[in-house]
Amino acid sequence: MAPRSAFETCQLLRDNIAKVVLGKDDLIDLLIVATMAGEHVLLEDVPGVGKTLAAKALANSLNAKFTRLQFTPDLLPSDITGSMIYRSATGEFDFSPGPIFANVILADEINRAPPRTQSALLEAMSEGQVSVDGVTHRLPEPFIVIATQNPFEYQGTYMLPESQLDRFLLRTSVGYPAREMERMVLQSHQSGEPVDKLESVLSADDITAAQQAVGEVRFDDSLTAYLLDIVEATRRHEGFQVGVSTRGALSFYRGCQALAVLRGRDYVVPDDLKKLAVPTLAHRVLPEGIFQGGSRSVIEQQLADLIESIPVPV
Incomplete structure (x- = not known):
């Protein structure tokens, strides 16, 4: 049997997630883009709209290890990374891996953990490793963090630092479903939680192979220039204190490239950049006079207007 293409991998994953995440095609596409790019996602929305469901659906679709981390103010770095345990039988200390050693991590209510704990997660997200007692331990591949947070509740929370926000490929929301889709959701839950019955359709190796194919997608020089025009415009825009970083441009x-694969192409087109610009860049800019946690819609609209003003290559 011929090996599965990266496009076929994406479609198989997409169809499986869509069995339980109903009426959220854009959300599913963005989750797959992040998975294929080997990067992380921040789901920012009110409770009860399906953030955890989407993360579990992605994890259950893969024959890979999944961990849910419930972030709380008393969570310690060692609760995530693991720690050195004394073994009385040998008289030595051995490393006991923490829950971060998984392929898909759901970091629920990520902004409830204190900065010290956030720094431990930051190393894992940026380097694919954790350090305990001066020893570095590599994390499994693929490694994807899907974090959630409630944008309207600030009591007992900590603002995510810009350095950590920059590690998320994209930030998006789930939103309320349409009435007909909500009716289907109610009916699908009559006999239990559908996501718990969702079977895996891909292995970790399938995802790794697809991620390698993403790196081979052609990015025309004119589109590279267009991408840089967008990035540089955010740095010059009078409404932004801080523009998109070089890491943001790379993401x-x-x-x-990952979106092109999802669409069945081996080359990028201008619509790919326009589709991903806001979810990929809006959390990387800092507007003038607006502190983090300000109006997300205002930031996204400013960015969308900016992008529309930049000439698209023909």
Whole structure:
């Protein structure tokens, strides 16, 4: 049997997630883009709209290890990374891996953990490793963090630092479903939680192979220039204190390659950049006079207007 193409991998994953995440095609596509790009996702929305469901559906679709981390103010770095345990039988200390050693991590209510704990997660997200007592331990591949947070509740929370936000490929929301889709959701839950019955359709090796194929997607020089025009415009825009970083530009580039694969192409087109620009870049800019946690819609609209003003290559 011929090996499965990266496009076929994406479609298989997409169809499986869609069995339980109903009426959220854009959300599913963005989750797959992040998975294919080997990067992380921040789901920012009110409780009860399906953030955890989407993360579990992705994890259950893969024959890979899944961990849910419930972030709380008393969560310690060792609760995530693991720690050194004394073994009385040998008289030595051995490393006991923490829950971060998994392929898909659901970091629920990520902004409830204190900065010290956030720094432990930051190393894992940026380097694919954790350090305990001066020893570095590599994390399994693929490694994907899907974090959630409630944008309207600030009591007992900590603002995510810009350095950590920059590690998320994209930030998106789930939103309320349409009435007909909500009716289907109610009916599908009559006999239990559908996501718990969702079977895996891909292995970790399938995802790794697809991620390698993403890196081979052609990015025309004119589109590279267009991407840089967008990034540089955020740095010059009078409404932004801080523009998109070079890391953000790299993530944007990689995300567009992954979206092209999802669409069945081996080359990027301008619509890929326009589709991903806001979810990929809006959390990387800092507007003038608006502190983090300000109006997300205002930031996204400013960015969308900016992008529309930049000429698209023909």
